[in-house]
Amino acid sequence: MKTLWRDARLATLAGAQGWGLIERGAVVTEGETIAWVGAESDLGAGLAVDAEHRLGGALVTPGLVDCHTHLVYAGDRAREFELRLQGASYEAIARAGGGIRSTVAATRGAGDATLFALASERARALQAEGVTTLEVKSGYGLALEHERRCLAAARRLGRELPLAVRTTYLGAHALPPEFDGRADAYVDAVCAWLPALHADGLVDAVDAFCESIAFTPAQTRRVFDAARALGLPVKLHAEQLSNQHGAALAAGYGALSCDHLEHLDDAGVLAMAAAGTVAVLLPGAYYFLRETRLPPVAELRAAGVPIAIATDHNPGSSPTLSPLLMLSMACTLFRLTPDEALRGMTVHGARALGLADRGRLAPGQRADFAVWPHEHPAALAYAFGQHPRVRVVVGARDVAPAR
Numbered sequence: 500m501k502t503l504w505r506d507a508r509l510a511t512l513a514g515a516q517g518w519g520l521i522e523r524g525a526v527v528t529e530g531e532t533i534a535w536v537g538a539e540s541d542l543g544a545g546l547a548v549d550a551e552h553r554l555g556g557a558l559v560t561p562g563l564v565d566c567h568t569h570l571v572y573a574g575d576r577a578r579e580f581e582l583r584l585q586g587a588s589y590e591a592i593a594r595a596g597g598g599i600r601s602t603v604a605a606t607r608g609a610g611d612a613t614l615f616a617l618a619s620e621r622a623r624a625l626q627a628e629g630v631t632t633l634e635v636k637s638g639y640g641l642a643l644e645h646e647r648r649c650l651a652a653a654r655r656l657g658r659e660l661p662l663a664v665r666t667t668y669l670g671a672h673a674l675p676p677e678f679d680g681r682a683d684a685y686v687d688a689v690c691a692w693l694p695a696l697h698a699d700g701l702v703d704a705v706d707a708f709c710e711s712i713a714f715t716p717a718q719t720r721r722v723f724d725a726a727r728a729l730g731l732p733v734k735l736h737a738e739q740l741s742n743q744h745g746a747a748l749a750a751g752y753g754a755l756s757c758d759h760l761e762h763l764d765d766a767g768v769l770a771m772a773a774a775g776t777v778a779v780l781l782p783g784a785y786y787f788l789r790e791t792r793l794p795p796v797a798e799l800r801a802a803g804v805p806i807a808i809a810t811d812h813n814p815g816s817s818p819t820l821s822p823l824l825m826l827s828m829a830c831t832l833f834r835l836t837p838d839e840a841l842r843g844m845t846v847h848g849a850r851a852l853g854l855a856d857r858g859r860l861a862p863g864q865r866a867d868f869a870v871w872p873h874e875h876p877a878a879l880a881y882a883f884g885q886h887p888r889v890r891v892v893v894g895a896r897d898v899a900p901a902r
């Protein structure tokens with residue numbers, strides 16, 4: 500089926516930088532793919548299509564790609580938020596057995612239906628702000644059976660909702676209580692579970708939390724070796740709270756992305772540049788943990804490292820479900836330009852997932868896009884907290900509005 504989408508202002512992001520704006524633009528889709536993009540005046544006169552949508556001059560961007568979320572879990576950590584505001588640090592709460600472990604207990608105690616319902620509601624909220632592709636990490640099960648349940652819930656989201664889901668195995672997120680004092684034995688288990696989860700078709704990539712309160716660089720290497728043995732790509736929670744030199748380690752494995760990166764040093768930047776690893780910046784976690792050390796944006800730019808932006812939705816460090824707020828924070832807190840921020844949640848977000856077929860409005864790309872009520876795309880980062888009405892199109896098909 501061939502469809503013409505016309506009378507739109509297109510922010511194509513097609514070039515290497517800038518918006519790639521086309522005024523009075525049109526998109527022709529064929530099946531689930533974009534066949535043509537350009538100015539309406541350049542449309543062939545005799546173009547025959549099966550359907551036509553007039554967009555009334557509305558702004559069209561590529562569908563948003565949220566490349567870092569921990570969407571599947573039960574419970575919340577509002578009480579921990581109170582404690583942090585009273586002075587307890589995120590690390591101190593984690594060391595005392597709270598933090599991620601408290602979410603693990605709630606997640607293990609929730610049934611499959613509940614886990615799926617909770618995740619599905621969150622995914623719909625993301626979709627209501629233009630998300631068409633979503634990454635979901637495990638990491639709140641921390642036992643084979645529970646990691647499997649979480650990854651299966653993520654896969655089910657991709658089957659039952661009109662959005663694409665990529666799954667990431669984050670068994671090395673925290674030490675579960677049954678492995679207290681036996682971190683190396685737990686890493687052995689994390690590595691041993693991976694082939695089974697992969698055989699079930701549940702794993703697209705492998706991640707780890709390399710941090711003083713989580714896993715060491717040596718333990719991270721073992722997890723990455725297990726991924727490499729199966730041909731799976733890796734990503735890393737790196738340099739979030741301290742510099743463990745995790746980014747350089749991950750780049751050595753050709754990592755798709757290193758995420759957080761507030762404590763990234765120059766050697767890490769250069770290693771990422773050489774490996775083509777994407778820097779995923781997570782302003783929600785920076786804000787919510789009241790961090791003061793900024794990720795090295797100027798250095799990443801200068802080295803040509805692609806920068807992505809994501810929600811990092813999770814109950815402990817970034818409970819937001821607003822990708823647009825993250826675009827705003829990427830600009831106000833991290834000093835990205837609005838077009839860099841949007842590129843970070845489209846083209847570069849897709850690249851952080853190893854996906855080259857989406858993130859731009861260009862021939863051959865998937866026909867995933869969002870139609871916004873704004874005049875200029877800078878408004879996506881500017882108008883924070885406004886919840887604009889967005890029309891979401893996935894594979895050239897309209898998605899029913901989620902709210």
Ligand code: NIG
Nearest residue numbers: 599708736784811813815816
């Ligand atoms: O990306 N850094 C580790 N993982 C999450 C937080 C998880 C949690 O606190 O529940 C993050 O910030």
Ligand code: FE
Nearest residue numbers: 567569736811
């Ligand atoms: Fe995270």
